[in-house]
Amino acid sequence: MKTALTLFAAMAFAAAALAVEIGKPAPDFTGTDIYGKTVKLSDYKGKIVVIESYNSDCPFCKNHYRTGAMQELQHDLAAQNVVWLIVDSVNTKNFSYRTPEQARKELADQKITATAWIDDHAGTVGHLYDMKTTPHMFVIAPDGTLVYDGAIDNRPQPFGDPRTAKNYVRQAVAELLAGKPVEVSQTKPYGCAVHYAY
Amino acid sequence: MRRIVILFSICFGLAVLSARAAHTQVQLLLSAETAKPGETIWAGVDMKMEPGWHTYWKNPGDAGMATKIEWQLPPGLSAGEIQWPLPEKLPPAEVTTYGYEDEVVLIVPLTLETNLPASPLNLAAKVSWLECKESCIPASTDVQTTLNIGGESKMSDEAATIELWKSKTPQTGQFTGRAWWEKSADGDTRPLIIGNELTEAARNTKYDSVDFFPGASDQFEIQAATEIISADSADLRLRKLVKKFSGDWPKEISGVLVVQNGGLRLGVEVNLPVADKAPAGKTISTQTPSENSPGVTPAPPSQPLWRMLIFAFIGGLILNIMPCVLPVIALKILGFVSEARSKPRRVRGLGLVYAFGVLVSFLALAAIVIGVKAAGHRAGWGMQFGSPVFIVCLTTLVMLVALNLFGVFEVTLGGRALDTAGELASRHGVSGAFFNGVLATVLATPCTAPFLSAALGFAFAQGTSVILLIFLTVGLGLSAPYIILSWNPSRLKFLPKPGVWMEKFKIAMGFPMLATVVWLVNVAASSYGKNVLWLGIFLVVVALAAWIFGEFVQRGRTRQKAAALVALILLVGGYAFALEKELDWRTALPEKNTPGSLKESTDGIDWQTWSPEAVARARAAGKLVLVDFTADWCLTCQVNKKTSLEISSVRAKLKELNAVAFIGDYTRTPADIFDELQRFGRPSVPLVLVFPKDPAAPAIILPEILTPGLVFDALNRAAK
Numbered sequence: 001m002k003t004a005l006t007l008f009a010a011m012a013f014a015a016a017a018l019a020v021e022i023g024k025p026a027p028d029f030t031g032t033d034i035y036g037k038t039v040k041l042s043d044y045k046g047k048i049v050v051i052e053s054y055n056s057d058c059p060f061c062k063n064h065y066r067t068g069a070m071q072e073l074q075h076d077l078a079a080q081n082v083v084w085l086i087v088d089s090v091n092t093k094n095f096s097y098r099t100p101e102q103a104r105k106e107l108a109d110q111k112i113t114a115t116a117w118i119d120d121h122a123g124t125v126g127h128l129y130d131m132k133t134t135p136h137m138f139v140i141a142p143d144g145t146l147v148y149d150g151a152i153d154n155r156p157q158p159f160g161d162p163r164t165a166k167n168y169v170r171q172a173v174a175e176l177l178a179g180k181p182v183e184v185s186q187t188k189p190y191g192c193a194v195h196y197a198y
Numbered sequence: 199m200r201r202i203v204i205l206f207s208i209c210f211g212l213a214v215l216s217a218r219a220a221h222t223q224v225q226l227l228l229s230a231e232t233a234k235p236g237e238t239i240w241a242g243v244d245m246k247m248e249p250g251w252h253t254y255w256k257n258p259g260d261a262g263m264a265t266k267i268e269w270q271l272p273p274g275l276s277a278g279e280i281q282w283p284l285p286e287k288l289p290p291a292e293v294t295t296y297g298y299e300d301e302v303v304l305i306v307p308l309t310l311e312t313n314l315p316a317s318p319l320n321l322a323a324k325v326s327w328l329e330c331k332e333s334c335i336p337a338s339t340d341v342q343t344t345l346n347i348g349g350e351s352k353m354s355d356e357a358a359t360i361e362l363w364k365s366k367t368p369q370t371g372q373f374t375g376r377a378w379w380e381k382s383a384d385g386d387t388r389p390l391i392i393g394n395e396l397t398e399a400a401r402n403t404k405y406d407s408v409d410f411f412p413g414a415s416d417q418f419e420i421q422a423a424t425e426i427i428s429a430d431s432a433d434l435r436l437r438k439l440v441k442k443f444s445g446d447w448p449k450e451i452s453g454v455l456v457v458q459n460g461g462l463r464l465g466v467e468v469n470l471p472v473a474d475k476a477p478a479g480k481t482i483s484t485q486t487p488s489e490n491s492p493g494v495t496p497a498p499p500s501q502p503l504w505r506m507l508i509f510a511f512i513g514g515l516i517l518n519i520m521p522c523v524l525p526v527i528a529l530k531i532l533g534f535v536s537e538a539r540s541k542p543r544r545v546r547g548l549g550l551v552y553a554f555g556v557l558v559s560f561l562a563l564a565a566i567v568i569g570v571k572a573a574g575h576r577a578g579w580g581m582q583f584g585s586p587v588f589i590v591c592l593t594t595l596v597m598l599v600a601l602n603l604f605g606v607f608e609v610t611l612g613g614r615a616l617d618t619a620g621e622l623a624s625r626h627g628v629s630g631a632f633f634n635g636v637l638a639t640v641l642a643t644p645c646t647a648p649f650l651s652a653a654l655g656f657a658f659a660q661g662t663s664v665i666l667l668i669f670l671t672v673g674l675g676l677s678a679p680y681i682i683l684s685w686n687p688s689r690l691k692f693l694p695k696p697g698v699w700m701e702k703f704k705i706a707m708g709f710p711m712l713a714t715v716v717w718l719v720n721v722a723a724s725s726y727g728k729n730v731l732w733l734g735i736f737l738v739v740v741a742l743a744a745w746i747f748g749e750f751v752q753r754g755r756t757r758q759k760a761a762a763l764v765a766l767i768l769l770v771g772g773y774a775f776a777l778e779k780e781l782d783w784r785t786a787l788p789e790k791n792t793p794g795s796l797k798e799s800t801d802g803i804d805w806q807t808w809s810p811e812a813v814a815r816a817r818a819a820g821k822l823v824l825v826d827f828t829a830d831w832c833l834t835c836q837v838n839k840k841t842s843l844e845i846s847s848v849r850a851k852l853k854e855l856n857a858v859a860f861i862g863d864y865t866r867t868p869a870d871i872f873d874e875l876q877r878f879g880r881p882s883v884p885l886v887l888v889f890p891k892d893p894a895a896p897a898i899i900l901p902e903i904l905t906p907g908l909v910f911d912a913l914n915r916a917a918k
Contacts, residue, residue: 021385059328059336095332132293133261150443156263158328158336186386186443188419192334193261193293 059158089126091197133191150187291819294422368465407894513650514675549684555635560673584867607748739772808862
């Protein structure tokens with residue numbers, strides 16, 4: 001009885017602690033990807049996870065994809081066994097919403113090599129992580145703690161070559177892999193507002 | 199050739215298309231047609247947005263990008279910084295941005311060198327911006343215009359437009375403000391208070407709305423939601439949350455303070471050092487409500503002491519009929535009945551003893567409050583109900599009172615059970631009256647009454663002598679009806695003659711006491727969860743011990759010692775096993791703050807867990823917000839909820855207004871709710887607030903006792 005209660009209290013506590021904070025466990029979520037597959041963050045425990053808040057119509061995101069810089073980063077990190085989750089929180093009424101079919105086509109056309117593209121049109125994951133903009137990036141360490149939350153790089157521009165900028169995600173992952181502490185763990189995300197459902 | 203033509207026309211077509219794709223038209227304006235060398239003139243970059251589209255301020259906020267101007271100026275001309283007209287806060291609340299809709303003219307000073315030759319000059323600039331509606335488009339365009347240099351300056355036709363927009367840029371130097379951290383950081387966010395200096399000239403202006411638009415920074419972010427603590431020009435105070443990205447907490451902040459009065463909207467540039475704590479003289483006022491908070495708070499803090507004392511007295515008087523004290527009334531009625539035919543002197547004496555009991559208890563309460571305050575902790579009315587130990591003791595005590603009324607055992611003092619009957623009765627009467635006074639006070643604390651909360655709210659912020667004075671006055675109010683009744687016992691003639699019926703009445707009065715026990719057990723459940731069962735078992739064991747004590751020790755003829763031993767063993771065993779081992783009664787369960795809906799029934803109000811941030815978010819989204827601060831031990835709160843909040847008409851109204859409802863659970867007296875109660879001048883729950891749709895308007899404070907009409911009225915006022 002008592003253990004059950006303690007357990008219950010601990011669970012309640014864990015629920016209360018649900019908020020994105022650097023150095024704290026990244027809140028778990030379950031989503032459905034554009035192939036209808038269930039994606040659960042905690043299934044990737046033991047691996048580095050990158051989360052990208054995505055809307056390819058947003059000029060800031062578009063610039064990262066048009067120049068191929070984002071695909072390059074996805075490719076490089078995938079080679080190092082890093083999981084990349086795209087979270088698309090655009091609501092269904094918005095012009096930038098992609099049906100799963102459109103999304104699958106876009107994934108192929110853009111040569112995106114993400115582990116999964118989560119269709120989050122209800123904004124559940126977006127709100128859970130307090131995603132402000134597209135692109136808003138998160139890096140989660142293998143032990144499940146959040147180590148980076150913020151902009152993708154230090155170049156808040158919708159044009160030009162992103163490769164010239166300091167990429168915070170690339171840097172955080174490199175530092176994690178080298179067993180070093182993540183130097184820049186929080187920055188102000190830039191980009192377009194996430195078009196949440198209201 | 200033909201191919202080239204097609205290719206060319208496609209390219210040209212695309213170029214036209216991309217030019218059309220911009221939803222913003224840009225034009226370069228100058229304040230002068232002809233300017234003299236050495237002069238400074240104004241340039242205006244006029245941006246006209248299509249309906250629904252917006253462009254951004256210098257700090258775009260959570261998303262977006264500031265408009266940029268790259269000048270291509272002939273030698274001898276230099277451009278200064280952009281002066282940005284006051285922007286609007288743009289929704290949605292989760293991603294608040296600062297920007298312009300319809301039109302904006304960005305103002306730039308252009309300085310002409312003294313040695314400029316007199317000839318027309320071509321001024322050009324590349325303007326790039328991000329325009330957003332449902333989606334965002336980056337755009338840029340080249341603009342140009344001509345400026346004549348001559349011996350005589352001549353205003354242009356556009357000068358008036360530039361002047362108009364210049365007047366919309368924030369003023370400088372009119373605001374002597376202060377900023378300080380309200381408390382230490384919670385993770386990487388920290389509340390910041392921005393206030394102004396008291397200037398006599400600015401006194402007594404009450405702004406319709408106040409806000410602060412921060413400048414941009416890479417190191418930290420002053421979040422968009424603003425909580426207005428006071429909109430009084432003489433004592434302006436805003437609360438903003440600061441989120442830190444890297445480095446230390448900022449030592450300085452800059453931005454624009456925005457005040458609105460009627461149709462007039464003014465921005466003032468501010469650049470403030472951030473102090474580590476509130477400036478002297480500002481701490482107390484932070485904890486009292488704004489003097490201008492509308493609504494029905496009977497007592498703003500500036501009220502004179504005598505008025506507070508009257509409130510305290512009336513409040514104490516009203517406490518008598520509040521649900522918490524009602525069970526004790528039963529005891530008092532009984533006391534009067536049994537004494538009504540006694541000598542007047544004795545009745546008077548008992549009335550005074552009762553009052554004495556109440557006053558001593560209030561004195562003790564005041565002493566505790568003063569002690570707790572002196573130790574630097576928070577003291578509030580009813581705070582002892584946040585302690586599970588107190589609740590267990592009180593529950594046991596009230597149950598014993600009930601058993602005593604049932605006649606299970608007698609209360610005798612000092613074991614002198616076999617004195618003369620008369621003496622016993624008198625002792626019983628005196629100690630009983632005193633005990634009733636104490637019990638009335640203890641049971642009264644979870645209730646606040648109208649007037650009372652105003653007086654206590656005032657008292658808690660004051661010094662020792664005022665606290666003592668107000669508490670004693672409340673005690674006087676609580677006991678006044680009995681002193682008055684007992685002073686002239688002829689007034690008690692309406693009561694029936696004492697007789698056998700009294701024994702029955704006494705037993706009947708045990709039941710309200712039992713009801714109180716049930717209520718207290720329910721309160722304890724919030725500390726122990728399902729384990730509260732063990733409290734129930736403990737109560738049963740105590741009851742059994744009480745019965746053995748009454749039946750075999752007090753009224754028994756033989757083996758009284760053995761019976762007493764059994765009763766003692768039961769008590770000790772019950773305590774050790776049920777309370778200590780199973781219930782672990784001195785430690786309560788951790789508080790559960792599960793976010794999400796607290797809906798009580800499927801069609802009930804969709805209550806959310808209260809937090810200052812959640813309220814700020816909802817308000818920033820332009821939602822009407824209802825907040826109910828309540829506690830399991832607050833009977834007034836439960837009654838309010840049943841009669842005036844959780845009713846179908848209010849549910850429908852909230853739905854119609856698309857309002858957000860929050861519950862702040864004060865059962866365990868958490869610090870953040872305590873602070874909020876203090877801010878609205880309440881010593882305890884209940885506190886029901888309605889925040890108007892306009893995020894800048896102050897909250898409407900509802901009275902302690904609600905009626906559906908009051909709630910409706912407040913919701914209607916807030917919806918405007």
